[in-house]
Amino acid sequence: MPADMLAQGIQTGRLSAEQYDANFADLHAPLDDHEALVAADRCYFCHDAPCMTACPTDIDIPLFIRQIATGTSDAAAKTILTQNILGGMCARVCPTETLCEEVCVREVAEGKPVLIGQLQRYATDGLMAKGVHPFVRAETTDKRVAVVGAGPAGLACAHRLAMLGHDVTLYDARAKAGGLNEYGIAAYKSTDEFAAKEVDWLLQIGGIVVNQGVALGSNVSLAQLQSDFDAVFLGMGLGGVNGLGLDGDDKDGITDAVDFIAELRQANELGAMPIGRDVVVIGGGMTAVDAAVQAKLLGALNVTLVYRRSRARMNASVYEQDLAASKGVRIITNASPNAVHGNGPVREVEFEYTDDDLKPTGQTVRLMADQVFRAIGQTLQGEGLPDLEGRKIKVSDTGATSVKGIWAGGDCAFGGDDLTVTAVAEGRDAAIDINANLMGGVT
Amino acid sequence: MVDLTTTFIGITSPNPFWLASAPPTDKEYNVRRAFEAGWGGVVWKTLGSEGPPVVNVNGPRYGAIYGADRRLLGLNNIELITDRDLFTNLEEIKRVKADYPDRAIIVSLMVPCEEEAWKAILPLVEDTGADGIELNFGCPHGMSERGMGAAVGQVPEYIEMVTRWCKRYYSKPVIVKLTPNITDVRKPAAAARAGGADAVSLINTINSITSVNLDSMSPEPSIDGKGTHGGYCGPAVKPIAMSMVSEIARAEATAGMPISGIGGVTTWRDAAEFMALGCGNVQVCTAAMTYGFKIVQEMISGLSQWMDEKGYENTTDFVGMAVPNTTDWQYLNLNYIAKAKIDQDLCISCGRCFAACEDTSHQAIAMSEDRVFSVIDAECVACNLCVNVCPVENCITMEQMPVGAVDPRTDRVVDKDYANWTTHPNNPSATAAE
Ligand SMILES: Cc1cc2nc3c(=O)[nH]c(=O)nc-3n(C[C@H](O)[C@H](O)[C@H](O)COP(=O)(O)OP(=O)(O)OC[C@H]3O[C@@H](n4cnc5c(N)ncnc54)[C@H](O)[C@@H]3O)c2cc1C
Ligand SMILES: Cc1cc2nc3c(=O)[nH]c(=O)nc-3n(C[C@H](O)[C@H](O)[C@H](O)COP(=O)(O)O)c2cc1C
Ligand code: SF4
Ligand code: SF4
Ligand code: SF4
Numbered sequence: 001m002p003a004d005m006l007a008q009g010i011q012t013g014r015l016s017a018e019q020y021d022a023n024f025a026d027l028h029a030p031l032d033d034h035e036a037l038v039a040a041d042r043c044y045f046c047h048d049a050p051c052m053t054a055c056p057t058d059i060d061i062p063l064f065i066r067q068i069a070t071g072t073s074d075a076a077a078k079t080i081l082t083q084n085i086l087g088g089m090c091a092r093v094c095p096t097e098t099l100c101e102e103v104c105v106r107e108v109a110e111g112k113p114v115l116i117g118q119l120q121r122y123a124t125d126g127l128m129a130k131g132v133h134p135f136v137r138a139e140t141t142d143k144r145v146a147v148v149g150a151g152p153a154g155l156a157c158a159h160r161l162a163m164l165g166h167d168v169t170l171y172d173a174r175a176k177a178g179g180l181n182e183y184g185i186a187a188y189k190s191t192d193e194f195a196a197k198e199v200d201w202l203l204q205i206g207g208i209v210v211n212q213g214v215a216l217g218s219n220v221s222l223a224q225l226q227s228d229f230d231a232v233f234l235g236m237g238l239g240g241v242n243g244l245g246l247d248g249d250d251k252d253g254i255t256d257a258v259d260f261i262a263e264l265r266q267a268n269e270l271g272a273m274p275i276g277r278d279v280v281v282i283g284g285g286m287t288a289v290d291a292a293v294q295a296k297l298l299g300a301l302n303v304t305l306v307y308r309r310s311r312a313r314m315n316a317s318v319y320e321q322d323l324a325a326s327k328g329v330r331i332i333t334n335a336s337p338n339a340v341h342g343n344g345p346v347r348e349v350e351f352e353y354t355d356d357d358l359k360p361t362g363q364t365v366r367l368m369a370d371q372v373f374r375a376i377g378q379t380l381q382g383e384g385l386p387d388l389e390g391r392k393i394k395v396s397d398t399g400a401t402s403v404k405g406i407w408a409g410g411d412c413a414f415g416g417d418d419l420t421v422t423a424v425a426e427g428r429d430a431a432i433d434i435n436a437n438l439m440g441g442v443t
Numbered sequence: 444m445v446d447l448t449t450t451f452i453g454i455t456s457p458n459p460f461w462l463a464s465a466p467p468t469d470k471e472y473n474v475r476r477a478f479e480a481g482w483g484g485v486v487w488k489t490l491g492s493e494g495p496p497v498v499n500v501n502g503p504r505y506g507a508i509y510g511a512d513r514r515l516l517g518l519n520n521i522e523l524i525t526d527r528d529l530f531t532n533l534e535e536i537k538r539v540k541a542d543y544p545d546r547a548i549i550v551s552l553m554v555p556c557e558e559e560a561w562k563a564i565l566p567l568v569e570d571t572g573a574d575g576i577e578l579n580f581g582c583p584h585g586m587s588e589r590g591m592g593a594a595v596g597q598v599p600e601y602i603e604m605v606t607r608w609c610k611r612y613y614s615k616p617v618i619v620k621l622t623p624n625i626t627d628v629r630k631p632a633a634a635a636r637a638g639g640a641d642a643v644s645l646i647n648t649i650n651s652i653t654s655v656n657l658d659s660m661s662p663e664p665s666i667d668g669k670g671t672h673g674g675y676c677g678p679a680v681k682p683i684a685m686s687m688v689s690e691i692a693r694a695e696a697t698a699g700m701p702i703s704g705i706g707g708v709t710t711w712r713d714a715a716e717f718m719a720l721g722c723g724n725v726q727v728c729t730a731a732m733t734y735g736f737k738i739v740q741e742m743i744s745g746l747s748q749w750m751d752e753k754g755y756e757n758t759t760d761f762v763g764m765a766v767p768n769t770t771d772w773q774y775l776n777l778n779y780i781a782k783a784k785i786d787q788d789l790c791i792s793c794g795r796c797f798a799a800c801e802d803t804s805h806q807a808i809a810m811s812e813d814r815v816f817s818v819i820d821a822e823c824v825a826c827n828l829c830v831n832v833c834p835v836e837n838c839i840t841m842e843q844m845p846v847g848a849v850d851p852r853t854d855r856v857v858d859k860d861y862a863n864w865t866t867h868p869n870n871p872s873a874t875a876a877e
Binding site (some may be wrong): 050373 | 794
């Protein structure tokens with residue numbers, strides 16, 4: 001163990017350069033040609049395939065796998081991208097174990113699914129490496145659409161609209177496009193600047209003007225967009241985060257997991273990323289797991305993920321939980337934070353054990369912590385938005401909001417899982433509906 | 444305890460697995476190692492007449508087709524007979540036979556279709572002490588253009604004539620190797636018998652082009668941008684070979700004639716199937732070329748285990764057992780009625796049976812909302828396609844309907860009596876049932 005792992009407090013450079021590189025390498029090495037053929041060959045080309053039904057973007061999985069098997073992986077890529085323009089990112093980040101691969105008949109029968117995600121990556125990477133953009137923009141319609149948020153939902157919506165011939169203006173508050181693909185996804189899922197490359201590749205369709213650093217609400221108003229454009233799509237994700245609601249929640253050393261991850265994703269040098277020796281992550285979803293795993297990979301000595309309900313209730317899939325465990329993250333469940341200790345920066349967090357209905361048991365445990373990450377959910381931010389349902393924007397099946405001319409999709413819209421692939425599907429479907437509306441039913 | 448010792452046309456070998464005449468048997472070095480690995484016999488790579496040997500191409504001579512994970516399913520070749528000197532080969536054969544008296548060594552021959560040519564070579568072969576000869580009337584490329592190989596094998600009269608010469612100038616058993624590149628394989632087999640052959644062996648390779656290079660637009664294997672048809676062999680040809688074997692085993696003119704089965708034998712099971720169809724032994728080429736000599740160990744152990752399980756003590760106990768059950772279509776029992784049945788516990792709901800049956804004129808499989816697949820007996824014609832496409836073994840089975848039951852497809856009662864097409868009312872030339 002490098003001595004630097006033992007140093008107390010939040011420190012940089014806990015590991016050697018080689019260790020950082022190894023820790024943050026691709027989670028799954030890409031399939032080579034032969035591996036892809038072998039993997040593709042396992043697909044049964046099911047009738048009305050269950051995997052396809054499970055894919056939120058309805059990719060024709062048996063078809064694209066057969067295209068790979070017959071040596072035409074560019075055609076496979078086109079099959080994928082026709083349904084899901086971010087098929088490359090989805091191939092890396094989709095929790096396939098709870099989507100297509102979960103219902104693959106070979107998973108059901110043998111516990112070994114066809115490697116749909118990895119095959120998808122094989123096909124899309126191959127095409128993108130050639131710099132080929134397989135779609136052409138239809139003749140311009142002179143219709144103008146504003147898309148707010150350049151995350152998966154906004155990008156998918158913008159691409160489909162541009163393809164259909166509309167002129168799209170994208171507004172995004174951050175410095176870079178991509179949304180959580182750029183700032184949120186775990187570093188080992190999207191290596192080698194893939195998110196940025198994918199955005200560049202996607203924009204090759206043409207007809208999309210990108211305005212980074214422009215925030216709805218501060219730099220431009222919804223009313224303005226409504227008057228300047230024929231339609232507006234809202235895909236701004238969830239900008240706010242939930243607090244712990246405890247005294248001392250703001251002590252030094254306590255931050256939001258999403259901010260930690262965004263900083264990590266943007267770090268030029270991982271050795272300059274400070275990390276605690278004893279890290280505690282509070283939450284049970286994908287964000288919590290990603291924060292915990294990456295804290296460990298940065299060289300934290302002890303990382304504990306604490307979730308208030310049981311394992312079965314965790315939003316992170318079993319696969320994600322196992323991944324965390326394999327990296328050395330300790331998972332404690334049925335424990336809810338009830339106090340933060342420390343004169344000055346945080347020193348310990350106290351949890352009380354709870355039953356599945358969150359009923360306190362009276363028993364507590366204190367965990368050493370020089371760094372704490374909150375990962376207990378994100379929230380929608382913004383005022384003057386269309387009607388909400390729960391805490392998100394209320395939408396129809398095709399993303400129409402309560403306000404005529406405004407559509408929404410992705411994490412900011414109600415319904416669906418908060419997943420990249422769902423955001424893509426919703427952005428795409430909204431674009432199709434916007435097009436139908438703008439063109440008077442002529443699509 | 445099983446004894447695999449096999450005596451085929453008087454030639455005894457410790458097991459029925461011989462290496463076919465091909466590159467694995469082209470020289471002493473190979474054959475010695477083949478015997479060490481356990482092969483029961485070899486048919487030496489075909490020898491030609493005295494004089495400068497033939498020349499092979501100096502580029503690729505094999506093409507292939509593959510199954511999953513590059514499993515070699517079919518191989519084709521444009522190789523000729525041995526390109527080594529006749530006397531070198533003869534000396535080697537003599538040495539090896541002397542060292543391995545218990546193994547079979549057959550010398551394959553292909554010389555011009557002239558009596559003098561055979562008269563010249565046969566005494567030389569006799570002198571090696573080899574156990575017999577095999578006449579290569581099968582090679583489909585290169586040699587047939589020179590009036591040998593398949594060019595002779597396609598003319599029954601030539602076969603009979605050459606066989607006769609061989610029986611005249613050679614004292615030991617003569618096997619005639621048949622080409623499959625012919626419409627009716629029974630004709631050359633009958634000719635071989637008429638000429639006095641002790642046995643036939645089949646099949647040699649099938650005329651084939653395995654692939655076309657879509658960049659250079661040349662068939663593969665490509666030699667300087669041009670390709671030619673080659674001889675096809677390997678697992679893919681086994682069904683064709685077995686059908687031809689069965690034809691010869693059944694035909695009146697050739698019934699009972701010893702057969703050495705060749706064509707796609709890759710495992711002990713393939714060998715057992717050929718033998719059940721009437722082959723006294725089998726010959727192997729592609730499998731040895733693909734996996735090496737060691738595969739014979741699996742063939743020996745596999746055949747032994749199966750024979751043990753079945754209670755066969757000697758290979759002769761089961762040779763030919765499937766012949767009486769091989770018949771013509773017109774004699775199949777039309778009163779035998781079966782229905783497909785899906786085992787719901789095994790079914791993995793892939794829907795392949797549905798797609799197959801739905802798009803293949805029967806529409807006899809129902810699919811429910813929740814992906815339960817079941818057979819509609821009133822539509823099922825028992826064609827077996829669903830069984831063939833289902834990825835799960837034994838998930839779909841063909842269940843015979845009991846006598847007296849009503850077939851919901853035809854509303855007819857299942858008859859206990861055998862009745863075939865020859866007596867069927869729809870057959871214009873039906874003969875009245877006796
Ligand atoms: C840490 C973390 C890890 C995750 N890991 C996975 C994973 O592995 N797999 C998976 O499928 N999903 C994962 N998700 C979920 C996934 O990232 C989201 O579901 C998806 O990104 C939602 O897409 P979106 O386009 O709706 O929103 P976002 O990706 O959040 O994009 C919203 C965009 O809108 C911009 N924006 C916000 N407010 C404004 C404004 N007022 N004006 C202008 N622009 C604005 C933002 O800058 C951003 O670019 C993860 C999420 C997190 C937080
Ligand atoms: C079940 C079945 C029935 C067939 N019936 C006929 C037929 O009636 N007439 C015909 O000319 N070919 C028939 N064929 C041959 C096919 O038309 C085709 O020539 C052959 O299957 C080779 O093509 P393929 O293997 O590439 O599909 C039949 C094939 C199958 C599998
Ligand atoms: S369920 Fe599995 S086997 Fe069937 S089509 Fe999908 S990937 Fe292929
Ligand atoms: S046996 Fe043939 S007809 Fe019957 S269900 Fe199967 S595929 Fe259909
Ligand atoms: S092909 Fe076999 S496994 Fe697939 S649905 Fe039909 S019966 Fe079930």
